[in-house]
Amino acid sequence: xxxxxxxxxxxxxxxxxxxxxxxxxxxxxxxxxxxxxxxxxxxxxxxxxxxxxxxxxxxxxxxxxxxxxxxxxxxxxxxxxxxxxxxxxxxxxxxxxxxxxxxxxxxxxxxxxxxxxxxxxxxxxxxxxxxxxxxxxxxxxxxxxxxxxxxxxxxxxxxxxxxxxxxxxxxxxxxxxxxxxxxxxxxxxxxxxxxxxxxxxxxxxxxxxxxxxxxxxxxxxxxxxxxxxxxxxxxxxxxxxxxxxxxxxxxxxxxxxxxxx
Amino acid sequence: xxxxxxxxxxxxxxxxxxxxxxxxxxxxxxxxxxxxxxxxxxxxxxxxxxxxxxxxxxxxxxxxxxxxxxxxxxxxxxxxxxxxxxxxxxxxxxxxxxxxxxxxxxxxxxxxxxxxxxxxxxxxxxxxxxxxxxxxxxxxxxxxxxxxxxxxxxxxxxxxxxxxxxxxxxxxxxxxxxxxxxxxxxxxxxxxxxxxxxxxxxxxxxxxxxxxxxxxxxxxxxxxxxxxxxxxxxxxxxxxxxxxxxxxxxxxxxxxxxxxxxxxxxxxxxxxxxxxxxxxxxxxxxxxxxxxxxxxxxxxxxxxxxxxxxxxxxxxxxxxxxxxxxxxxxxxxx
Numbered sequence: 001x002x003x004x005x006x007x008x009x010x011x012x013x014x015x016x017x018x019x020x021x022x023x024x025x026x027x028x029x030x031x032x033x034x035x036x037x038x039x040x041x042x043x044x045x046x047x048x049x050x051x052x053x054x055x056x057x058x059x060x061x062x063x064x065x066x067x068x069x070x071x072x073x074x075x076x077x078x079x080x081x082x083x084x085x086x087x088x089x090x091x092x093x094x095x096x097x098x099x100x101x102x103x104x105x106x107x108x109x110x111x112x113x114x115x116x117x118x119x120x121x122x123x124x125x126x127x128x129x130x131x132x133x134x135x136x137x138x139x140x141x142x143x144x145x146x147x148x149x150x151x152x153x154x155x156x157x158x159x160x161x162x163x164x165x166x167x168x169x170x171x172x173x174x175x176x177x178x179x180x181x182x183x184x185x186x187x188x189x190x191x192x193x194x195x196x197x198x199x200x201x202x203x204x205x206x207x208x209x210x211x212x213x214x215x216x217x218x219x220x221x222x223x224x225x226x227x228x229x230x231x232x233x234x235x236x237x238x239x240x241x242x243x244x245x246x247x248x249x250x251x252x253x254x255x256x257x258x259x260x261x
Numbered sequence: 262x263x264x265x266x267x268x269x270x271x272x273x274x275x276x277x278x279x280x281x282x283x284x285x286x287x288x289x290x291x292x293x294x295x296x297x298x299x300x301x302x303x304x305x306x307x308x309x310x311x312x313x314x315x316x317x318x319x320x321x322x323x324x325x326x327x328x329x330x331x332x333x334x335x336x337x338x339x340x341x342x343x344x345x346x347x348x349x350x351x352x353x354x355x356x357x358x359x360x361x362x363x364x365x366x367x368x369x370x371x372x373x374x375x376x377x378x379x380x381x382x383x384x385x386x387x388x389x390x391x392x393x394x395x396x397x398x399x400x401x402x403x404x405x406x407x408x409x410x411x412x413x414x415x416x417x418x419x420x421x422x423x424x425x426x427x428x429x430x431x432x433x434x435x436x437x438x439x440x441x442x443x444x445x446x447x448x449x450x451x452x453x454x455x456x457x458x459x460x461x462x463x464x465x466x467x468x469x470x471x472x473x474x475x476x477x478x479x480x481x482x483x484x485x486x487x488x489x490x491x492x493x494x495x496x497x498x499x500x501x502x503x504x505x506x507x508x509x510x511x512x513x514x515x516x517x518x519x520x521x522x523x524x525x526x527x528x529x530x531x532x533x534x535x536x537x538x539x540x541x542x543x544x545x546x547x548x549x550x551x552x553x554x555x556x557x558x559x560x561x562x563x564x565x566x567x568x569x570x571x572x573x574x575x576x577x578x579x580x581x582x583x584x585x586x587x588x589x590x591x592x593x594x595x
Binding site: 001003004005007008009011012013015016025026027028029030031034035036037038040041043044045046047048049051052055056080081082083084085086087088120121123124125126127128154155198200201202203 | 335398
């Protein structure tokens with residue numbers, strides 16, 4: 001019998017490859033090999049990983065249907081096992097996988113919805129930090145605003161999509177038993193950027209106005225409000241700067257203020 | 262042949278996320294947890310997100326809560342908020358599923374560090390892990406995989422248990438597995454293997470009576486005889502769970518460790534025998550899939566409680582209420 005390390009290596013490899021032979025020397029009560037018994041371990045691994053993906057991407061699963069999702073998740077899982085035991089981190093590459101998955105070529109927004117769900121999961125587990133009250137902005141001298149830097153909550157994430165992925169995600173949130181999943185695309189179909197955060201106990205998602213994603217990205221990089229406003233206008237001339245300036249405070253995304261360096 | 266995708270499966274670590282938010286608001290960001298102590302010889306249940314709010318609202322009379330360590334390894338958010346609130350009021354058992362103590366390769370340093378951080382943060386009354394492996398060149402295989410019982414694997418497991426206890430600064434409990442097949446090269450019987458690991462390392466054992474029943478049926482040995490030889494003096498906790506009965510290709514019973522239904526009558530009977538030999542021990546109802554309403558879970562715990570009370574006799578007076586009395590502080594546990 002090969003040494004221990006080889007036995008486990010062979011066992012593990014056979015778990016992920018349904019075509020692989022059952023390793024020898026694994027027997028049932030009669031001393032005979034049993035493919036059915038080995039299949040229990042294979043199934044545990046596959047079902048555990050597909051279950052984790054279904055739990056992390058419920059809107060994507062509703063969009064494509066449970067059977068399709070399970071099959072796609074299984075293909076992903078067997079070729080992308082986790083790199084560690086913390087299952088909350090598993091599946092980071094799943095949206096990219098869906099984007100390149102040929103059966104979904106006609107449904108490119110599904111991958112975008114999956115990115116939103118991934119961002120929500122990451123926000124859910126993000127560190128805690130106390131946000132400033134929404135009224136803080138009103139207490140600041142207007143002259144101080146252009147040079148102001150904002151420290152954003154560690155949970156803030158952005159998902160940009162050429163499709164109305166935020167609206168599609170929101171439409172999937174009605175899980176009343178018997179409710180038909182709303183798979184109709186919004187009219188008109190256009191790009192949407194969303195901000196996702198968990199400033200308190202709950203994850204929040206907001207579809208951003210024109211220039212909003214560029215604005216928040218600049219703030220996260222340490223830009224002043226003035227520079228962030230410029231970035232917003234450069235991205236989209238329709239950006240409403242006064243309204244954008246209030247947005248991070250209104251959503252409780254700001255945990256601190258900084259001035260000039 | 263059954264389509265494998267329709268087979269019942271066992272779960273190990275679960276995903277928690279925003280889709281599992283319980284109704285009502287989560288507690289505010291956590292403060293310092295309650296002081297540690299040994300698990301009381303009373304029934305406990307797994308702490309599930311579905312029950313967080315109800316537990317905090319009703320403060321049920323349960324002996325302890327057990328959590329899967331890997332589900333609390335994020336930085337913040339509802340998991341820690343709820344766990345901190347509940348750990349202030351109840352003894353906590355930290356149960357790991359991903360340490361891969363039975364593997365051929367070194368323990369994951371980062372994972373040990375995360376476990377150490379959790380233990381520092383929550384001061385659980387108990388830390389336990391499995392006699393199983395899950396780490397592989399291809400990645401982490403999220404199941405509890407079996408190992409042969411040989412002199413070499415015994416030495417490896419003992420070395421890993423030593424390392425865990427040194428790194429975490431506390432005694433751990435090692436749990437017996439559910440087996441679906443055995444390795445032909447095994448030279449040790451499982452009870453003797455576990456007893457020897459405990460002897461060499463000073464670790465305790467977590468006796469999963471459901472796993473004993475399943476392995477006995479699946480491998481063709483006598484569960485009662487297994488329990489008769491089990492080193493009960495090392496047992497720091499007992500697990501009970503439900504299973505899904507299947508058959509193998511020869512039509513023999515193959516019981517799957519699904520943790521998705523009430524404890525079977527045969528397992529209750531084996532549990533009563535285990536208590537006869539061991540005396541009262543902290544006992545967990547392990548229901549991880551298809552988690553029922555809180556009242557159903559409490560009813561299972563209450564059944565364990567009646568058997569514990571019947572066995573404990575004179576010990577029943579020492580098994581205290583949910584807060585305040587913690588049992589004696591045992592230097593051997595976290």
